[in-house]
Amino acid sequence: MLNALWTPVTAGDLALPHRLAMAPMTRDRSTPEGVPTEMNAEYYAQRASHAVIITEGTQPSPDGQGYLLTPGLHTEEQTAGWRKVVDAVHAAGGRIVVQLMHAGRIAHPDNTPHGRQPVAPSAVRPAGTMFTASGPREMPEPRALSTGEVAATVEDFRRAAAAAVAAGADGVEIHGANGYLVHQFLSANTNLRTDRYGGSLHGRIRFAVEVAAAVADEIGAGRTGFRVSPGNPHNDIREDDTRALYEALVPELARLDLAYLHLLHGDDEDLLDTLRGLWPGALFLNRPDADLPTRARDIADGRADVVTVGRAALANPDLVERVRSGAPLNTPDPATFYGGGAAGYTDYPPYAA
Template identity: 65%
Template sequence: MNASDASTMEALWSPTTLGSIHLAHRVAMAPMTRSRATGDGIVTQLTRTYYAQRASLSMLITEGTQPSADGQGYLATPGIHTGEQADAWRTVADAVHDAGSTLVVQLMHVGRVSHPSNTPHGRQALAPSAIAAAGDMFTASGPQAMPVPRKMTRADVAQTISDFRRAARLAVDAGADGVELHGANGYLLQQFLSTNANLRTDEYGGDIAGRIRFPIEVAAAVADEIGADRVGFRISPGSPLGDIEETDAAELYPALVAGLAPLRLAYLHVVHLGDDGLLRSLRDGWPTGLVLNRAGADMERRAQDVRDGLADVVSVGQLALANPDLIDRIVAGAPMNSPDRGTLYGGDERGYTDYPRLAA
């Protein structure tokens, strides 16, 4: 690393705060589904070890965690809507704090990206409109087409907002430093934003003002419950995941950010897919911390984002997954482990807690 690169990297190492969450430096762990919870959505001792191993990162954003039984779409994902689930998360939060980091639980309601056989109650999925997402869902009996979801009634909307609120309360009462609302990757909150998943004609659909209403109401309810300074919101403008189309992303996301801004949430988490003009617009319109996930970029490029003021914190995914001592490796300029793609989802400790450290 030359002197210029070293100077750029220094931007990562100063402490900062995101709302009430104090970070020792500017490198956080991005949320990543690992599908290693029990059948009833409870995280395990392996989960505790996995997060504690990665506590050299300043903030650990957990895998997507369903705020209700209706929010589950995949096999073996964790929940935080029962006391037993919350008690298990408490052990994770304690381990992460003991190791010197902070824990933010990502609340993920998958909406239509689901299959009834993957849920504890076997019910039809909920979504803004009764339109199936293209593609298959992996189930215990193999891949199956994702079925048509049930269009949410106003009562469903109100109940889902209440579910997010309660899950956030359970998370912070279990010791989490905050929660992140998953408004990205084709899941429920982004489905409401979408021009092909949301064909509603009531106040939750139609124009941009209607389509952003539900995500903003969820954020407002959660902020009211646990404090805005403990709440993040993740977006992925223009992402096609989950069979999503956003034909008006250039107007949609500035409007969403403008609607969220008065809440003064702890942070906005942006998955950057290449539209630099939109990213700058969102940065300029956001009043608090911005976490940037520039997938695939090297650490020098991510550090430059902090130095340029595009980001306050950068989040890293598979680098953190495969390198429990990621910060040590960055500082030392050491080679990185590569992730074992065959063990990303489901399984045991292999590809989860057994990645080697430098000292090994």
């Protein structure tokens, strides 16, 4: 069954040598100014044998930052930092796509360069706390973006995508999942707007489609991916109309002829099959807790074209080689997932045969 992982596949302009890709994972190890470092370059280059690396979420603007020490793509210094990362991955024979993530209301002013109130579709405070330099803090009520500011945020994504390609990246993935800004527009519990970006299903999907269209226009549809997580309640999202929502969104994205749709799957197998049928291009599938035979079966059965792996890729820089050879896997250390230095980041050992 694992043989299904090792055939080449094309996703838009991405020619991939096999089907096992690295999922995006926040690691909180950039500089306070959001600039990727030499250590970040080493981390990604170590994992270059994956079919493609999808990077950690990268803010397209100062307002897009939610967490400490996450990278950005809205200054020249940040673009130069990403160029080091991309060059290192390419030198190691890999391919890399930068994920653009605007955190929206999942933020705290203490974590941003300007200290301003977070922004969101509507002024709805999320439940929970945000880790800051001074410890966990309640997330404040966000400020609702004006109609004009929503359109300006679309342009922030466009500019960040251009910066990613200027840094040499093979493409961009738009983060429309996990309760961050794009997902906040999609969900009725976080989007209470009455302008053209709210109300009906068509209104709530408008921002997501406009962002995808702007990025595709700027860097080419064949370099643009889009991530969704239907039914995912993460970050205080409550979707009461999941099936109708994604049955409306996915065909609109499909009309843009994007390189791929990246689906973070929950437990609704019927919805997965429905969305597979609505998406004519390459489908990247992430089943967070599935074993590799299950992931390979998704490819063999036509449910997915590429499977993305998170924690196993984090802990095994040579995951592809280990899976091919049947070698045992390193165990990831959750205590070092977020923040810190090389420990739990670049020091996971490759397998010694």
